[in-house]
Amino acid sequence: MAKVKKQPRPxxxxxxxFRDYFGAEVTERSHMLSQIAEVYHRYGFxxxxxxxxxxxxxxxxxxxxxxxxxxxxxxWQEDEKDWVALRYDLxxxxxxxxxxxxxxxxxxxxxxxxxxxxxxxxxxxxxxxxFYQCDADTVGSPTVAADxxxxxxxxxTLETVGIPRGDYIVRVNNRKVLNGVMEVAGVLDPNDPDxxxxxxxxxxxxxxxxxxxxxxxxxxxxxxxxMDESGDFTKGAGLSDEQADIVMGFMNARRESGAATAARLRxxxxxxxxxxxxxxxxxxxxxxxxxxxxGGDRILIDPSVVRGLGYYTGPVFEAELTFEILDxxxxxxxxxxxSGGGRYDDLVKRFTGQEVPATGVSIGVDRLLAALRxxxxxxxxxxxxxxxxxxxxxxxxxxxxxxxxxxxAGIRSEVYLGNPKNFGNQLKYADKRNSxxxxxxxxxxxxxGVIQIKDLILGAQIAQNATLDEWKERPSQYEVPRGxxxxxxxxxxxxxxx
Amino acid sequence: MAKVKKQPRPxxxxxxxFRDYFGAEVTERSHMLSQIAEVYHRYGFxxxxxxxxxxxxxxxxxxxxxxxxxxxxxxWQEDEKDWVALRYDLxxxxxxxxxxxxxxxxxxxxxxxxxxxxxxxxxxxxxxxxFYQCDADTVGSPTVAADxxxxxxxxxTLETVGIPRGDYIVRVNNRKVLNGVMEVAGVLDPNDPDxxxxxxxxxxxxxxxxxxxxxxxxxxxxxxxxMDESGDFTKGAGLSDEQADIVMGFMNARRESGAATAARLRxxxxxxxxxxxxxxxxxxxxxxxxxxxxGGDRILIDPSVVRGLGYYTGPVFEAELTFEILDxxxxxxxxxxxSGGGRYDDLVKRFTGQEVPATGVSIGVDRLLAALRxxxxxxxxxxxxxxxxxxxxxxxxxxxxxxxxxxxAGIRSEVYLGNPKNFGNQLKYADKRNSxxxxxxxxxxxxxGVIQIKDLILGAQIAQNATLDEWKERPSQYEVPRGxxxxxxxxxxxxxxx
Numbered sequence: 003m004a005k006v007k008k009q010p011r012p013x014x015x016x017x018x019x020f021r022d023y024f025g026a027e028v029t030e031r032s033h034m035l036s037q038i039a040e041v042y043h044r045y046g047f048x049x050x051x052x053x054x055x056x057x058x059x060x061x062x063x064x065x066x067x068x069x070x071x072x073x074x075x076x077x078w079q080e081d082e083k084d085w086v087a088l089r090y091d092l093x094x095x096x097x098x099x100x101x102x103x104x105x106x107x108x109x110x111x112x113x114x115x116x117x118x119x120x121x122x123x124x125x126x127x128x129x130x131x132x133f134y135q136c137d138a139d140t141v142g143s144p145t146v147a148a149d150x151x152x153x154x155x156x157x158x159t160l161e162t163v164g165i166p167r168g169d170y171i172v173r174v175n176n177r178k179v180l181n182g183v184m185e186v187a188g189v190l191d192p193n194d195p196d197x198x199x200x201x202x203x204x205x206x207x208x209x210x211x212x213x214x215x216x217x218x219x220x221x222x223x224x225x226x227x228x229m230d231e232s233g234d235f236t237k238g239a240g241l242s243d244e245q246a247d248i249v250m251g252f253m254n255a256r257r258e259s260g261a262a263t264a265a266r267l268r269x270x271x272x273x274x275x276x277x278x279x280x281x282x283x284x285x286x287x288x289x290x291x292x293x294x295x296x297g298g299d300r301i302l303i304d305p306s307v308v309r310g311l312g313y314y315t316g317p318v319f320e321a322e323l324t325f326e327i328l329d330x331x332x333x334x335x336x337x338x339x340x341s342g343g344g345r346y347d348d349l350v351k352r353f354t355g356q357e358v359p360a361t362g363v364s365i366g367v368d369r370l371l372a373a374l375r376x377x378x379x380x381x382x383x384x385x386x387x388x389x390x391x392x393x394x395x396x397x398x399x400x401x402x403x404x405x406x407x408x409x410x411a412g413i414r415s416e417v418y419l420g421n422p423k424n425f426g427n428q429l430k431y432a433d434k435r436n437s438x439x440x441x442x443x444x445x446x447x448x449x450x451g452v453i454q455i456k457d458l459i460l461g462a463q464i465a466q467n468a469t470l471d472e473w474k475e476r477p478s479q480y481e482v483p484r485g486x487x488x489x490x491x492x493x494x495x496x497x498x499x500x
Numbered sequence: 501m502a503k504v505k506k507q508p509r510p511x512x513x514x515x516x517x518f519r520d521y522f523g524a525e526v527t528e529r530s531h532m533l534s535q536i537a538e539v540y541h542r543y544g545f546x547x548x549x550x551x552x553x554x555x556x557x558x559x560x561x562x563x564x565x566x567x568x569x570x571x572x573x574x575x576w577q578e579d580e581k582d583w584v585a586l587r588y589d590l591x592x593x594x595x596x597x598x599x600x601x602x603x604x605x606x607x608x609x610x611x612x613x614x615x616x617x618x619x620x621x622x623x624x625x626x627x628x629x630x631f632y633q634c635d636a637d638t639v640g641s642p643t644v645a646a647d648x649x650x651x652x653x654x655x656x657t658l659e660t661v662g663i664p665r666g667d668y669i670v671r672v673n674n675r676k677v678l679n680g681v682m683e684v685a686g687v688l689d690p691n692d693p694d695x696x697x698x699x700x701x702x703x704x705x706x707x708x709x710x711x712x713x714x715x716x717x718x719x720x721x722x723x724x725x726x727m728d729e730s731g732d733f734t735k736g737a738g739l740s741d742e743q744a745d746i747v748m749g750f751m752n753a754r755r756e757s758g759a760a761t762a763a764r765l766r767x768x769x770x771x772x773x774x775x776x777x778x779x780x781x782x783x784x785x786x787x788x789x790x791x792x793x794x795g796g797d798r799i800l801i802d803p804s805v806v807r808g809l810g811y812y813t814g815p816v817f818e819a820e821l822t823f824e825i826l827d828x829x830x831x832x833x834x835x836x837x838x839s840g841g842g843r844y845d846d847l848v849k850r851f852t853g854q855e856v857p858a859t860g861v862s863i864g865v866d867r868l869l870a871a872l873r874x875x876x877x878x879x880x881x882x883x884x885x886x887x888x889x890x891x892x893x894x895x896x897x898x899x900x901x902x903x904x905x906x907x908x909a910g911i912r913s914e915v916y917l918g919n920p921k922n923f924g925n926q927l928k929y930a931d932k933r934n935s936x937x938x939x940x941x942x943x944x945x946x947x948x949g950v951i952q953i954k955d956l957i958l959g960a961q962i963a964q965n966a967t968l969d970e971w972k973e974r975p976s977q978y979e980v981p982r983g984x985x986x987x988x989x990x991x992x993x994x995x996x997x998x
Binding site: 011012013015018020022023024025026027032036039044048049050051052053054055056057059060062076078080084097101108109110112120142143144145148150151154158290292294352353354386387395398399402403405409412415417419420434435 | 853
């Protein structure tokens with residue numbers, strides 16, 4: 003028989019740009035998702051879970067940020083015919099659903115969706131090709147009451163997942179006000195809305211980069227152009243200083259109170275109808291939120307919110323965490339944005355030809371988790387199970403009976419199921435599991451009807467700080483009657499919580 | 501300017517073989533998953549969430565049922581180089597993780613995982629290409645105590661999600677006993693284990709089809725062969741009647757008690773060492789479960805469990821719901837299997853060359869949900885939010901304040917955000933949302949400081965059963981002071997629960 007050529011072994015690796023999540027990383031996220039779902043649900047939103055796969059035709063080229071390079075989808079061909087792809091966000095599937103089921107869904111349709119999305123981007127540090135999104139949208143409602151509701155819900159959600167009031171702010175802006183300002187600056191003609199589109203595109207992208215380049219950089223980009231450190235030149239929009247002043251005035255229009263900000267914006271948009279509509283909308287939103295008790299300490303009219311202005315058509319919102327954390331180099335920095343959203347009116351138009359107004363928000367769950375961990379409000383290290391050690395492998399039934407008792411009492415526990423020969427390995431295992439307690443029942447204990455209960459947390463503390471004599475007294479280990487198993491374990495677990 | 505050719509509109513359709521889940525379909529499943537996770541966690545299992553995408557190299561050709569046609573994965577090529585694919589189950593990613601992190605993970609490693617998997621199969625009625633799996637496995641433990649634990653956990657899980665004791669049974673069998681029986685029947689030679697592999701393959705596939713073809717069909721398949729209704733002939737394993745008797749004896753070996761079944765199996769495996777090991781393992785499992793209080797009313801040694809025997813290497817288990825439901829044609833039938841699992845020892849061998857013993861279980865969450873719905877223990881229809889109607893669009897702030905009060909009291913509610921002009925549409929909307937209550941505050945109510953609260957559930961009942969006079973009295977609508985909003989709504993919601 004010819005010798006079969008040996009195949010090399012497959013490599014056990016996560017594909018590039020993807021990652022695995024273990025233990026508390028999974029449970030903490032899933033806990034947060036259910037907290038968020040509860041708030042969304044209380045606001046009347048319905049759950050929707052679409053399939054991960056969509057036809058490429060339905061997805062379209064619909065990516066929110068068109069100027070990011072390498073942005074694509076994971077796609078493949080079905081039976082050498084139709085192309086399908088993994089969803090890149092939760093909005094495109096909503097558009098498809100809103101069109102497909104338009105005769106059956108209630109209108110307005112409030113829905114929330116949470117789950118992974120996939121981006122075929124170049125992976126980088128901290129940049130993954132699969133991540134969670136958590137969206138809520140109201141489809142079919144033109145009133146800004148829908149936008150105000152989303153802002154209120156976002157505020158409630160942040161507090162529900164553990165960001166206290168004062169540690170976050172929801173900022174609201176309006177694309178229409180910017181359009182009004184563009185009219186005043188002379189780069190948008192309401193009678194010929196297509197003219198100067200290139201210039202407006204440059205202005206939009208420039209103010210989107212405010213965080214990155216600052217006021218000076220944005221002024222260059224909307225003016226004569228900007229040369230970066232490497233000498234590369236980015237063409238500007240060619241606005242005069244006067245025009246630039248008007249645009250920059252918009253971004254700096256925030257005043258002490260919402261009313262004062264609105265007044266300043268009203269000045270800036272002058273006679274522009276669109277601009278005035280935009281300011282009115284912001285005022286209505288402020289008024290509606292006020293009626294529900296959401297003051298400026300939670301939700302704020304703020305024209306400096308520019309992210310997403312290019313994509314959205316009306317109100318735009320962003321939630322920012324205002325506390326500082328330490329970055330990789332130990333320097334304090336603001337945590338920044340964890341959520342954004344706004345109004346967009348072309349949701350289902352691609353499918354049906356009809357314009358359907360929609361507004362929604364997306365929460366960056368992984369960033370929120372990172373924030374809570376950075377503030378020490380979440381551990382990401384989980385307490386392990388109580389471990390019942392195996393002293394005599396023929397008495398496995400005894401040990402199983404112990405964990406059954408513990409589990410029936412709601413206590414997380416397990417029997418050591420590795421090779422029990424080396425007792426040290428059992429304690430090492432308990433340590434690796436971050437176990438709070440180990441139970442020991444050897445032959446002599448069995449004879450005397452007792453068990454040993456080892457407080458592993460206290461034990462570790464003593465091992466670190468105690469003298470040899472103190473350690474020898476082993477005050478972290480208790481001998482109790484077998485019948486006291488559950489009671490004593492519970493007592494120790496309680497004491498460890500303090 | 502040349503006219504741009506009009507593109508046809510994209511079709512808004514779910515890709516073939518995929519589906520969307522709405523409202524309670526989503527929330528009930530997610531509730532069930534968290535109930536299951538809680539049991540798994542209590543048993544000491546750790547959560548693991550791998551990425552949906554794996555390298556094709558890591559996935560391998562590892563599908564559990566090799567004789568199913570059209571079974572494949574969704575795969576695509578990265579940068580014209582490496583192939584990646586969507587995971588087809590949760591076991592292959594576990595194998596990859598167990599190999600990749602083998603120096604960091606505790607051993608034994610107990611992990612659970614839940615999430616969608618994808619199969620590139622021909623879609624059919626009720627057969628989807630994306631579905632949920634919900635697995636728990638113990639990697640690195642050779643002892644059948646690990647298998648017994650999985651059976652106990654499965655039993656606890658079923659009761660936790662709402663299947664009462666008596667409505668399910670966990671059946672346990674052992675591949676080694678079958679191998680022993682094969683030795684006795686003369687189709688397996690322990691000294692030349694590769695001989696007669698073809699025959700054994702046919703026997704395995706035949707007994708896997710016991711449910712479908714019955715005893716008679718299986719006898720033909722392990723004997724001379726079987727002709728189906730269409731005249732197609734399936735070649736048999738060629739066993740003599742005597743040999744076939746021995747194999748069939750295995751499947752019919754179940755006796756009144758576990759001990760009697762074990763005794764019968766011991767007869768059947770005769771001098772086979774493997775067979776005796778298998779019987780011993782089953783006895784140990786029964787003993788361990790007994791010690792934990794799991795009797796034959798919950799977990800049963802049952803040699804008729806043949807599903808998966810081809811795939812697994814030791815103990816095999818299956819959970820079956822024993823109650824009857826009505827099928828599509830209204831005929832009663834047993835609901836059947838909702839979970840299966842067993843021991844397999846080649847989990848990471850492909851990657852590392854080392855044999856690592858593993859045992860695990862997979863729960864069919866969607867089937868469990870279907871069972872609970874069929875028994876009327878779950879509705880899949882959700883009560884909608886309280887709807888605050890809009891009588892005066894200029895007083896939106898008033899209506900928003902009402903829902904804010906209701907939501908702060910934990911009551912699911914919303915303002916109607918469609919066009920409020922036609923009041924009938926608002927009530928139709930509430931009906932479509934399955935709303936329990938509508939709130940009405942028109943101009944005269946506002947003046948008098950009152951609101952109207954409409955019990956929509958009671959209203960619908962009255963509309964169905966009442967005479968016109970009764971209906972006119974409108975006893976399902978209440979006028980209360982504005983300040984009593986929350987209290988009255990709560991009272992009505994309580995009354996609706998009864």
